[in-house]
Amino acid sequence: MKILVLNGSPRPNGSTKQMVTAFEEGATGAGHKVDVIDVCKKRISGCLACEYCHMKGHGTCVQKDDMQEIYVLLKEADMIVLASPIYYHGLSGQLKCVIDRFYSAAYPQKPPHLKKVAMILSSGDANMYDGALFSFKGDFLDYLGLEDMGVFTAHGMENGAEKQKDELKKFGASLK
Numbered sequence: 001m002k003i004l005v006l007n008g009s010p011r012p013n014g015s016t017k018q019m020v021t022a023f024e025e026g027a028t029g030a031g032h033k034v035d036v037i038d039v040c041k042k043r044i045s046g047c048l049a050c051e052y053c054h055m056k057g058h059g060t061c062v063q064k065d066d067m068q069e070i071y072v073l074l075k076e077a078d079m080i081v082l083a084s085p086i087y088y089h090g091l092s093g094q095l096k097c098v099i100d101r102f103y104s105a106a107y108p109q110k111p112p113h114l115k116k117v118a119m120i121l122s123s124g125d126a127n128m129y130d131g132a133l134f135s136f137k138g139d140f141l142d143y144l145g146l147e148d149m150g151v152f153t154a155h156g157m158e159n160g161a162e163k164q165k166d167e168l169k170k171f172g173a174s175l176k
């Protein structure tokens with residue numbers, strides 16, 4: 001499979017990134033092609049709601065920023081992994097900008113090969129995931145119709161723990 005991981009954490013060695021790297025190791029080892037995009041290093045603006053993509057643009061976005069690189073990967077991806085720290089009960093703002101820009105990529109239909117989705121989340125406190133899970137279910141399972149491959153979380157002392165990284169590595173390795 002071609003797997004696109006969108007990492008919404010700005011911290012290069014933070015908990016989210018450590019889980020992403022463990023997942024990448026497992027999935028790559030199982031023969032999958034994994035592209036990890038650290039979205040915080042990219043220049044990606046929020047959606048302008050100009051409707052160009054839904055009208056004249058026929059699914060292309062009018063904004064020519066680093067999102068163009070993600071659109072290319074999205075067209076090829078069989079699976080997407082959304083990874084983020086929890087900021088104020090939701091996904092990071094940088095990742096939210098990327099998700100809003102799916103507005104053009106999901107029109108007139110979802111990316112052609114995309115079938116599966118998973119989520120990786122890190123937070124300070126427990127039970128902080130309702131906002132992220134609302135987006136996961138509403139936008140990715142229901143709206144895009146993707147298969148739920150699982151949600152992996154770490155909070156507090158779990159952040160950076162070997163147990164969490166092992167879980168992500170095994171998950172990546174288990175993908176068919």
Ligand SMILES: Cc1cc2nc3c(=O)[nH]c(=O)nc-3n(C[C@H](O)[C@H](O)[C@H](O)COP(=O)(O)O)c2cc1C
Binds near residue numbers: 014090125
């Ligand atoms: C702007 C900001 C907002 C945050 N909001 C929350 C929150 O609402 N709930 C929570 O449990 N942790 C919150 N945190 C803590 C992070 O989710 C936590 O430190 C996480 O492990 C960071 O992941 P990272 O190491 O990948 O950056 C917040 C941190 C920042 C910087």
